[in-house]
Amino acid sequence: MKMRYPALAATVVAFGLLTAACSDPGTGTTSDDTATSPASWPAQDADLEGVTLTIWAAQNSNTVPDSVVSAFEKSTGAKVDVVTITDPYEQSVQTKIATGDKPDLAFWQPTASMLAAINAKTNLQPLDDAPWLGSMDPALADLTGIYDETRYAALISTPAVIGMYYNKEVLAAAGITGTPTSWSELVQNAQTLRTGGVTPFFEMGGNDGVPWATQWWVQAQLAEAAQDGLWDEVNANDATFTDAPIIDAITGYQGLINDGMFNADIKTATFEDQGKALLAGEAAMVLQVNSYFSQLQSLADTDELNQKIGFFPISAEGNVGTYIPDQANALVAFKTGDVTREAAARQLLSFWLGDGYADFVADQNTVSLEPEVPTPATVPDALQSVADSLSSSVGSMQALAVANPDLYLRLGDMIQGSLTPEQVAQQTQDQFAQLAAAQGIAGF
Amino acid sequence: MSTHTLARTGPGAAEGAPDIGRSARANKTRHAGTHPWAFAAPAFALLAVFFFVPTVFNFVYSFTDWSSFKAEIGFVGFDNFTRLISSGDIGRSLRVTLGYAVLVAILQNVFGLLLALLLEADTRINRFARVMFFIPVIMSALAVGYVFQAILKPDGALNQILSVVTGHAVGTAWLGSTTWTLLVVATIHAWKWMGLPMLIYMAGLKTINEDVLEASRLDGAGAWTTFWRIRLPLIAPAVTFNVATALLGSMNGFDIVQATTGGGPARSTELLNIFIFRTFGQGLFAQATTMSLVLFLVVIALAFPVIGMLRRREDVL
Numbered sequence: 001m002k003m004r005y006p007a008l009a010a011t012v013v014a015f016g017l018l019t020a021a022c023s024d025p026g027t028g029t030t031s032d033d034t035a036t037s038p039a040s041w042p043a044q045d046a047d048l049e050g051v052t053l054t055i056w057a058a059q060n061s062n063t064v065p066d067s068v069v070s071a072f073e074k075s076t077g078a079k080v081d082v083v084t085i086t087d088p089y090e091q092s093v094q095t096k097i098a099t100g101d102k103p104d105l106a107f108w109q110p111t112a113s114m115l116a117a118i119n120a121k122t123n124l125q126p127l128d129d130a131p132w133l134g135s136m137d138p139a140l141a142d143l144t145g146i147y148d149e150t151r152y153a154a155l156i157s158t159p160a161v162i163g164m165y166y167n168k169e170v171l172a173a174a175g176i177t178g179t180p181t182s183w184s185e186l187v188q189n190a191q192t193l194r195t196g197g198v199t200p201f202f203e204m205g206g207n208d209g210v211p212w213a214t215q216w217w218v219q220a221q222l223a224e225a226a227q228d229g230l231w232d233e234v235n236a237n238d239a240t241f242t243d244a245p246i247i248d249a250i251t252g253y254q255g256l257i258n259d260g261m262f263n264a265d266i267k268t269a270t271f272e273d274q275g276k277a278l279l280a281g282e283a284a285m286v287l288q289v290n291s292y293f294s295q296l297q298s299l300a301d302t303d304e305l306n307q308k309i310g311f312f313p314i315s316a317e318g319n320v321g322t323y324i325p326d327q328a329n330a331l332v333a334f335k336t337g338d339v340t341r342e343a344a345a346r347q348l349l350s351f352w353l354g355d356g357y358a359d360f361v362a363d364q365n366t367v368s369l370e371p372e373v374p375t376p377a378t379v380p381d382a383l384q385s386v387a388d389s390l391s392s393s394v395g396s397m398q399a400l401a402v403a404n405p406d407l408y409l410r411l412g413d414m415i416q417g418s419l420t421p422e423q424v425a426q427q428t429q430d431q432f433a434q435l436a437a438a439q440g441i442a443g444f
Numbered sequence: 445m446s447t448h449t450l451a452r453t454g455p456g457a458a459e460g461a462p463d464i465g466r467s468a469r470a471n472k473t474r475h476a477g478t479h480p481w482a483f484a485a486p487a488f489a490l491l492a493v494f495f496f497v498p499t500v501f502n503f504v505y506s507f508t509d510w511s512s513f514k515a516e517i518g519f520v521g522f523d524n525f526t527r528l529i530s531s532g533d534i535g536r537s538l539r540v541t542l543g544y545a546v547l548v549a550i551l552q553n554v555f556g557l558l559l560a561l562l563l564e565a566d567t568r569i570n571r572f573a574r575v576m577f578f579i580p581v582i583m584s585a586l587a588v589g590y591v592f593q594a595i596l597k598p599d600g601a602l603n604q605i606l607s608v609v610t611g612h613a614v615g616t617a618w619l620g621s622t623t624w625t626l627l628v629v630a631t632i633h634a635w636k637w638m639g640l641p642m643l644i645y646m647a648g649l650k651t652i653n654e655d656v657l658e659a660s661r662l663d664g665a666g667a668w669t670t671f672w673r674i675r676l677p678l679i680a681p682a683v684t685f686n687v688a689t690a691l692l693g694s695m696n697g698f699d700i701v702q703a704t705t706g707g708g709p710a711r712s713t714e715l716l717n718i719f720i721f722r723t724f725g726q727g728l729f730a731q732a733t734t735m736s737l738v739l740f741l742v743v744i745a746l747a748f749p750v751i752g753m754l755r756r757r758e759d760v761l
Contacts, residue, residue: 091725094512098729117727122515206620208593209708267709268598268617406722409711416622416710430531438728439513 048078056106058089067363110145110153110330132353159325160290202283206268211412221249223315231400237443321393403435512727548694551634556641578639589703648682684754
């Protein structure tokens, strides 16, 4: 008889855990009532003695809050811990939230697809009536951070824009003056460069299996289509990745690769190689987003960058940029179930984008989102060009589509020669449909 | 990591059964006195919490639509399985995983056996060398992966050494081939773990009776013949254990490959676990769970015939 007890105990434990697990552990501590009642916004300097807030940040955003956090701590007496979550950041955060772990605030890509992926309705505090919205540039205030008509993310810096970074000296040496005003002109310039023995474009097709920049080539070509509602049609399953214009953009990208317009080591080149190559003039142009410019800033000072590096948005028919906010651009506040900390998290956000914003912009040497807060004069020209292109730009797949399939991964496969453009389109569509179905989107 | 997990199935796991004979009853009473089952309770409790319960959950969640997108979890029957099979992705990842496991099993055992034969004699240098070769086993697998990634980069240490030796610039992308990279990462895995089979083979070699070896020498057998005809058949239990742990352990491989190639190039090294990790990261928790259930079943389906076959080889003993 004795030997039965452990077995019995184990069975009881197993069944106990089993029944407990039949609800999503990530939703255990939420206070759903805060979603319906309008949130109060405490004064920016209200006393927070004894309150500790946690901010989750990625390896490339964990120093962003430094100046704001120390000013906030001084002003309110709160304690703010910035916790670095390991890369891949989004996956790690989702995994933690799935198991019931939650911070008070986190850096998060403020696109609809990523807000859906974190189950914003259940997990995040709505920020609809935030006090800073009135002071933001009206063209940028509603650009992103909204999911299903509710605002969940606070934009703190200009979202990234997909566009062409170019080496001014290389283009000048090849006799190319002025920037192209359409895709076909861009291709013509590339041909001129290639004939002159210069590598026109540099792509990170290898990047240790994560060639995330490959998708920019498809998305840039789709900017006008996106303005005409392409992603709405894809979201409704009325258009697919295998239809024009998406398949044409993929095929066009492959055409440029096959025509030798890219670096010879495209299959193995990395993100770091892209930075070095453009600065050294080994290639003329790189289609990238803001984080690429951050890398250039780590390799050269502002004077050198102003002298060498330029930026222009590019699209099929003209110069429409494609914006793609990333995790370092925005924060979300979580419903933790602790009313005091939830209010304190809102207070930190209103301080960040209120009294603390001027110091933040100066500390980060970045473009200001608020007309009353000046952009520091030391911000490099290319970064200012990126910000200027924002008001006329259109949302990326990540910003406008309901799901974010691994398009870049399959384009990487295409570069390696293991997938055709048709297979890239089909597999991406299949994954998109799977993600849309998981969200319960009608039509999938 | 994974190579330890099957240690329980090692040689000697089935001991305790053969002594049931005439004195079985007396034996049983004595056994119950000296080995009360309650002593096993803590171990079973841990096993239950960290193995049985997750495995049961794995079964349950595979039939749900658990995702990061919504709070409710509903049962969806076999939907996840039908979608998985129709997409074809799992077939590709399974083929990559099997290829990887077979390569690791071969390389790790060849390396381990060679080291064991080389370092068999108990000299001071050999003892030092054994420790050195065992160090990678206790190193972090991720660290090993990142170190090799740095060494094998087109501008990494290996190519720099080759450039100096050959006198002209070498820029081979060792991790860039969609055909050969799987072999490279399997070799890294085998290098990391080869110290373990080395120890087990060495222990096996030490158990061979000196009289048998002397007899074979008297019969005129050379070193080669002795190895093939006498020593290798006599360490069959060690072979069973090493091949099974290497094969089944590397079926669950993840860390080394993730750190070295991230599954690339063109997903030619995307092991099933990397695919599961990526799917989970997209918030498709139920689909990821379904895949790990499939992996679990495949490992089980593979374990029985492989271990059975290797055990039959031991019948000569």
